[in-house]
Each structure stands twice: as C-alpha cells, then as structure tokens.
Amino acid sequence: MTIGTSVKRIEDPRLITGKGQYVGDIKLHDQCEAVIVRSPHAHANILRIDTEKAKQLPEVLMVMTGWDLPKDLSPIPMRLAPNEALTKALQFPLAKDKVRYVGEPVVLIVATSRYTAEDAADLIDVTYESLAPITDVHTAIQSDTSVLHPEIGSNDLFLIHSKKGSVNEELKKCPYVIEEDLYVQRHSGIPLETRGLLAVVQEDKRLTVYGPTKVVHFNHQILARLLKIDSQNIRFIETDVGGGFGPRGEFYPEDYLIPYAALRLGRPVKWVEDRLEHMVATNHSREQKHHVVVGFDESGRIHALRDEIFVDTGAYIRTHGITVPVLTQGMFPGPYDFHALEFITHVVATNKTPTGTYRGPGRFEGTFVRERIIDIIAKKLNLDPTVVRERNLIKPEQMPYTNGISALGQVVEYDSGDYPQILDIARNAMEWNQFAERKALAAAEGKIIGLGFAMFVEKSGLGPWEFCEVEILEKGDLTCKTGLADVGQGVKTALAQICSDQLGIPYSKVTVIHGDTDVVEKGNGSFATRGTVVGGSAAWYASEALKKKLLLVAAELLHLPAEELDIKNQLIIHITNQQCLCQLEDIITECRKRGIELREKYTFSIDHMSYPYGIHAAEVAIDSETGKIKIEKYYIAYDIGKAINPLLVHGQLVGGMAQGLGGALFEELRYDDNGQLITGSFMDYLIPSSMEMPEVEIEILENSPSPLNPLGVKGAGEGGTVAVAPAIANAIINALDKYPIEITSLPIRPEVIRDAIKKGPVTNEEE
C-alpha cells in the first residue's frame, strides 16, 4: 500500500541539488529581456508618453505603449465566477488614457538585457495629470466620489445578496443583539519566486510560452483568443514553480504582453518580475470590512446573523471575477447551524492593486469574523467560548447539511463531518479544562497567558472535472499525464502514490507529466485545493482501468477469473491466498506481443465539493510591558477524510499556518492617502521568519471520508491558514479578559495590546 504512507517526494532530488528549472533559469539563444514601466500614480490621466530617448538607447529592441497594441484587443477576461455586469471593469494589458493604481503597466520595453531595459525605462517620460485617489471602500461609494469605471456607473461595482430564513424576524425574538465592525487587512500570497515568462516563436512558427502555471490549459485558450491565433499554434510549458498560493498563475497583463512582444520581435523574450514590481503588480487579496448584526439567547445559541461586507477589490476586476466575495458568503456559516442568515456583499472599486484569491480565499476573512463573534458573545454572556461553539455546531446526524448559501454556483452542502468530536479532541489536547488553573498560577508569577480556539469548515475538490492519462512504458515504468499543475505542493508524489497503489508498482517508477499543452490533452489545473481530490480520482480510475486490462490478460494466461487476481509488489497474486502467480512484467510483455495498448485515459467529473473541517488552538503569553505576544503552543486538528501522504499533509498545514500567522500579526499591504503602497518591499512587508513561527502540533484525522470520490479524500491545502487569526486573537482576549480590549481588526499589533494593558484592568463596577 502506498496510499496513506509518508513516502519521500519524487520532486526533491532535483530541487535540493540546484537542478530545478524555474522560468528564470531558462536561457535561450538570442534571448532578450523585457521590463514594464508602471504607473507611479494611483489615479491619473495620461497626457503624453515620450518614448523617443528610450528608443535611441543602444540595444533597446522595442518600446511599446497601449496605442501600439492591436486596436481590437479585448481586455483580460474572467476565469472564475464571470459576470456580465463586470466586464466593463476588466483590465487591458497596457493603460492608454488613464491609470487606476500604482503599478499599472504603461509601457513595455524589450532590450538585450534587463539591465539595459531598466536604463531605457529611466528614459521614458510620461506626463500625468493626477486625479483624486480613492483608497477606502466607504469613500469610494459616496455619491460625490469620482467613478473609476463610468460604464458601470458606480464604484459599488456589484452587489451579492443571499439569505436563509428571515433575519429580521429572528432578531426580534432574540434577548441579545449585538453589532460589530471588523476589518481584515490587505495582504497576499507573496511567493518567494516572483512571476516570470519566456516566450519564443519556434522555427515552425508556433509560439511556445514557458512559465504559465496553475491553470495552464485555461490560460492557453485565453492567450489564443487575445492574440487571435489558433490555440494549436501555441504551446504552454509549465516549469518548476516557486510557490503558488492563489495569486500566481492567473492571467495577468504580462501574460499577453510577453508573448505578443516575442511574436512581434521574432526573438525569445523573457520577463522576470522583480520584487518591487511583484508587490504592486501581482494580485492582492483579503481586504474586507464587515458589519455584523447577530442575535442570540442566554445559552449562547445564535439565531440570526446579518453581515454587510465591503470587499475592496482594487482598480479592476481580474480573472477571479467575484470568486472571493461569493466564497466569503458561502463559507461564512462554518460549522454552525444558524436559523437565519443574510449577506449583503459589495464589490467596491478603489485605486489600489486589483485583487484575487489567496490561500483560503473568503474563509480566512469569514472565519476571522465568525470566530471572533463567537468569543465576543461568550464574553458578553460570561460563558466558556468552547461551550458556545458546542451549542451552535451542526450535529453529525444533520449530515449532509446544506447551509442555505451558495458558492461558486453550487449550494454549499457539507458532505460529512463530526464537528463536536473535533472540538473535544482539541479541548483535550490543549488541556482546556485545566487552563483556568494554569492561568491563575501564571498570573501569580506575573505572567499573562491565554488560550483561544477557532473552528472552520474548508472546501475542496472543485470540479467540474479533471483528466488523467496513464501509460505503461517499456520497462514497466508508468507515465501519468495530469491536467493538474505543480505549484510546489507535492502533487507529483501524491499522484504517483495513487497510481502505484492501483497498479502494484513502486511509486518511484511513476513519472508524472503536467503543464505541457502539447503533451497533456486537457486539464483544469491546480486551485481551490482540488488537486488530490479531483486529479487524484482521475488518476485512480485511469490506473484502475489499466489494471483491469492487465488482469484480463493475466486471467487468460493463468486460467483463472480476473476477479480473483490482483497486482502487488509487481506480482500478479491470487486474492484469497495472496499467493504469487507470476511477474507483472510477464503480463506486460504478453500484452505487447498481442498488440494491446497499455494506455488509459479518464476524465473524472464531480458536481459537488467536499468539505474538510478542523480547529485551531493557540496558547499565548503576553509581554505586558511591550504588548508583544509569544505563541507558547499551537495546535491544529484537521479531518481530511483520507491522507494520501500524511507527511505532505503535515507540511501543507504547518506551511499554511505560517501564512495565516503572517496575516494575523505581520503582513499588510498598506496604502497611504495618496494611494501609494507604503509596505512595498520586504523591509516593510513582514513575512514571518523561523523566529516568529512557533512549533505547530498537527493532528490529521480521517474520521469523515468523503462519499463523493473513490479515495474518500478531501483537500488539505488551505486548512492550515484560515483559522490562525481568530485562534490567536481569541487567545489574546482570553489572556486579557480583565482589560479593555476587543480585537476586531488585523493585523494584531503589539501596540494595541500594550495600550490596553496600560489603561489597566477594568474594575467590576464598570463591567
């Protein structure tokens, strides 16, 4: 059995010896490099672009403005959650008359080297007439604010409204109603490798593009459409990828510009984004304001919740359309059974970098809001917050459970899960029942400690389908061609394990091929934690079909019914007595003799997502003199149905936690009032280092296998991230229960904590 074991990754030997091939590592003969001149203004009219001086610099090969692009060029379309009304807010590859965010591409330069291209960029002279920048959602929707996309008529680009039951009616019945404003800051995936592309026109006139990832086949079609050439004449090749996390691999302006430049120049054109560009050019994410009204009774049971959400979507609608706002709503209810719910979500345009998904899109935001609200309710009622959770959880017997809100075109229907159980597991692991004592003891020593929990439901395995083709080669090696992409998550190893399990061969004999549009027929790519679930199932069935073929031949040779045979350790065995009957190799040879093609394709389709779930818990100690927090213990329990490779799942969760920690305490893409990004370098955008990351204890559970796929798996990619902020916030509030503080905004700054401590404990009379 390979499935379920922590085998070492097949990806690693190349990567640890420096033999990885990321797009920046490829060097083609005669290659030249591009640089993009970007807007320094948040909002301005372009009056004039003078490119003469730049063109005259030796070794500059091309200087292009928006006016040099084809007249009939379309804007970059939406990939997910497309919406007709929003097409008027899409972005063109280069701005022509107006720029709407700092970092918007204005001029493309190609020169023999990046160094020279940057020299040329210095010589471009653009005259701007600056306009008032809009940097906040509430200002954006005031009637006297200028409108960024006049054809839509308002900066409140789109409204999503959904509800279950009558919130107003329920609220009337509730003894307690509270209102809270919460804020999640802008931050993003910020992979360690920036984006990059290399486009070349081959001798046969076909265009090859290195560097696309995540949704290779989809982007392949988009490029063909934008360039107006047959997709047969374009080949996309995915290289090694230095981290995905959501932002990478979407279709950006450069994904058009670089291939276009290569076509025009007839030379290979490479572009590697630099870090300062990345911070303004690649999708931002997460920025939302929530206004919550919630009604509950004295037991802490929540009866009604209304959330009005303002999503700061930035200057344009990018490929994700309204994915993030929709997911925020659809996944907001989490593991709880609410009677009445209502969401009013505004998608608001501002003069900031456009946004898209980032690991746990909508759930990081929604989970922070919901899990904070639970603790706020518990505090108000003076109840144990884990008890309030318990009283509101969906019971196992309610499964499958529809939460009444839809997301990505599907009603959210949780497939399976035992939520109360996982809460208990975490309470025990953290010794919650003894915590009050420990806290009192610590207090006696002058130490402030606190413990907080946050629960969540994740989604995984977005369809509609995924493709896999397996083929046995000469020496019994297997190739597995998948429509998934590899963004560093170990997808090759997981697929190899699945094939190996079916076919009884070592996983090291499996070669996984992905991301090459000439070689892999079709694919939907790797996003939304779909890889192992959908792609894995396709690999499972394709291998199964291949196995059937082999066993039929074996049955004939051995004069036994095929149903009684199996393959294990490269041997054909008898099912009942496990006796070895012959070598797999012999059967393969026989098939070849008979001209039987040892190749199978499978397209696995699925309508519904599967929903893994879990809990985070944090114990923190607070330095009362500075407000700095130290995470003493961090714990995640996550039920993913079935772990193909527990080591990889573990890695995903700890890595995901580090990104959640960044979002909780350190990372912020902050703008000033002029619309300038003031945390645009790694000096100011603080990615946690090894010193900030605590040791994380992980409990992987397999108690609720998904009934929706043959493997029972649910995806594991995002659960490490989504509940970090509320777990830590709840721990801080637990620690500071005597102080005047409520955490409703991220990132949590030590300054805020210190402030509350300085004010001193709230006396009982005030309470």
Place this chain on the structure above:
Amino acid sequence: MKPAVFDYYSPSGLEEALSLLDEFGYDAKIMSGGQSLIPMMNMRLARPKVVIDISKIDELNFINITDSVIQIGGLTRHFQVEESKEIGEICPLLTEGMKLIGHSQIRSRGTIGGSVVHADPTAELPVMLSTLGATITLASSEEYRTLTTDEFFMTYLTTTIETNEILVSIEIPIPPANTGFAIDEFTLRKGDFAIVLAAASVTLDDEGRVKSATLGLGGVDGVPVILDEITEELIGHFPDSDTISECCNRIGDLVDPEPDIHASGEYRKDLCITYAKRVLERAAEKAANRKG
C-alpha cells in the same frame, strides 16, 4: 531592480582611495560592505556615477587594543568584531550588539565604517558608540580629524563627514573595571532594524553603588540619544529595579519620537522606557557580577 551604470574603482591603499575621492568629488560614493548601499543602488534610489570600493584596503581592516582604547578599522566587518574574543572580554556590549545587526549573512559583509557613516537612527552601532563615548577618525588627502559621536551624527542618515573623507577607524575608550553593559531592542521580526533600541553601561563603586552610567537610545530621534539626565539620577544609588524604574519613567518627558508605519510616537516612547529599564537593570547586574 538592477543598478544604473557606474564606473568602478577598487583602490588597494587609503591614499589612492582618497585621491580618487578628490578626483571625482560628488560623483563618487565609497562602498565598503555594500549592505546598505547596494540595496539602494539596486532600487536605483542611489545612482553614484563612480563607486570606490574600499573593501580591498587591508590597512583599514584591523582591531587594535591598547591599554586605553580599542581601535577598530573602518573596513572591519561586523562578524570580525562579533567573533573577537578580546572584544568580548573587554567590551562585551559590542559583541552583544553585533549579533543584533541583521543576520549572519549581512554581518559577513557589513562593516563598522559603513554602519557608522550610514547613520541609521535605529542601527545598533551608532547607539553603542555613543553610549561608549567612542570617537570617529576620518581621513582626507589633507588631514586626519577625530570627532566625538555628538560632533559626527547630524540627523537621520546624515553625518558631518565631507565628500572627500573616509572613515578610517573608531576608537572606544577601555571601560573601567566594575562596568557592566547591556543592549536590547524591540523588533516586530527578528533581524529587522529596531523600532526602539537601548544600550547601557553601568559602573559601580566598591560598595555596589552606581559610580557612573550611560544610557543610549535609538529609534527616538534622527541621531542616537544619550540621556545623561536620567542616568545622573542613579549616581550614588544602589541600582535596584525600583530606583531604575523611577528614573526611567521620566524618559517620556525627554524624548518625542516620530511615528512611522510600524509604530506611533507614543508607543515608541513607551517602549523606550521599558527597554531603558531592562538594559540598565541588566547592565547593573553584570557590573555587580564582574565585581564579584
């Protein structure tokens, strides 16, 4: 993020470097470790036409300890100071403080002269040198001059060094026996420039009373701030935490830090008090141990 074109010179002696400076004047920039200059050049925020790389001038790379001073050449790298056993014994503040500068990769290249001339108000070296009463020696083709830290640091990233001068060494008076040191800083993330930084030296008399003390703060003003007003109060007293606390609580009246994206002025002020207390207490403790 690639630097603009420049001409590169790599003189092997100080004299040659100084005459290059005379020749190119404002167009030239000295580069020693490059750990501040190169990031700025990569971002094209600095665009010197001429770079004079002094990193091959061996005569500027030394640690020289006499009876009265520790003299460190301008080109001495951070890690060399960090790893010097003699410095660790005579002036442990420097050893402790060095470890707070960035990460080991930065300290492999970064130099004493570069950190001092760069004059970042939250950098460790300027605060340490001010606390230790060090002097700074500059050379031009005409003369050598030696300045106190007060005379040298002007404001944020600005010093009184002239364009034709090179920092050749710093000199730190050997601290008296019975002296303890401490340095500590507040950062959001390990290895970053500090938000607030405090360094202290405390010398005790034979009875264990404070004979002299110095407190230096970084991150509160454009230059390192030495608060003699605070430490004078300690002289003649036993340095127990209450006494130190009482003195330090007055720091809020003496400093007025500017806010930035990482911290408000008020918070910085508050952190100053906390870190001042911490370093003074620890320095006093060490002084007591040294004595004992």
Place this chain on the structure above:
Amino acid sequence: MTQSNLKNIALTVNGKEYTASVEPRMLLSDVLRDELGLTGTHVGCEHGICGACTVIMDGRPVRSCLVYGVQADQAKVQTVEGLADPDGGLHPLQEAFWEKHGLQCGFCTPGMLMSACHFLEQNPNPNREEIREGISGNLCRCTGYQNIVDAVELAAELLSKNKKCDDESSDLQVVQTGRKVNV
C-alpha cells in the same frame, strides 16, 4: 551592455575556475546565474531580505544579490551545485531535507542549504532554538520552517556520525512526521 565598461574577473566556484567579462554593476547572483549558468542560486528580492541568493564566499555566507560580481574577483564561492559529491552522492543536509520534507516549492532551498551548511560548521551540535536563529536570515514561504528545523537537526546528527541517511534502495521510505490519530 556598454562594452567599454566591461571588467574581467576570475573566480573559483565550487572548486572550478571561471572567468567572465562583466559590467561592474552586474550582481554576483546574475554573474552566477547568467554568465556561469549556475542557476541553482535563486533570487527572491534583490534587496537582501529573503536569503534565496545566499552563497558562501571566502568561507562566509553572503547575499549574492548584495555583492557585485567585480567584488568577487579572485574569490572562492560555493553554491548549492557544489554541495553534493561530484559523483552525485548527496550532502547530509540534502539527504535530511529530502527525508524530513524540508522543502515544498524548493525555491528557498538552495539558499537555505548554504546558510545551514555554514551554520553547522560553526555550531555542529545545535538545539532547535539555535537552528531557528541560524536559518532566520532565509525566508521560506511554503514550509513554516518546522521541517527545515527537523532537517537541520537530522543533518547535524548525520554529520556528527559521518553517516548518510538510510539507503534509499527500498521504495517506501516511511518517515515519522504527520501524526495520525483515529478516534
């Protein structure tokens, strides 16, 4: 490239001598990657924070994005390509990173390995806290560092015993991380 401004440099990388003709402004990271074809050294920020470009120069770890190629004239440089034996045998650190799942996308890995290599030379028996400090100048966006700390711990052990990880001829190398509990 402005030809007039080119400087000739000679440097030893992983024991092999190279010469190149480069503009003074060319970063060592670019010299290694573009001029010498050693693309194992990665570039993640070009302003000294991320550590992806870390190489060992004259015995010390440095950011190759904060050194100009001309400054490396006559220097001895070690990069990730030089870690394994020439015959392909992995360095104990590489073994340990593989064994402990110390990488995901692998982009930070070369720099991380070089920093860890120097760190273990300086401190052959570190505790976890020291390891964390030792790798703190290298950012990793994927792993959350825990498995990297595990890997460096294991490498220290392997190095001290001068042995390699278990023979990898067997197909299933089950490693004990991912704790699994069924209730």
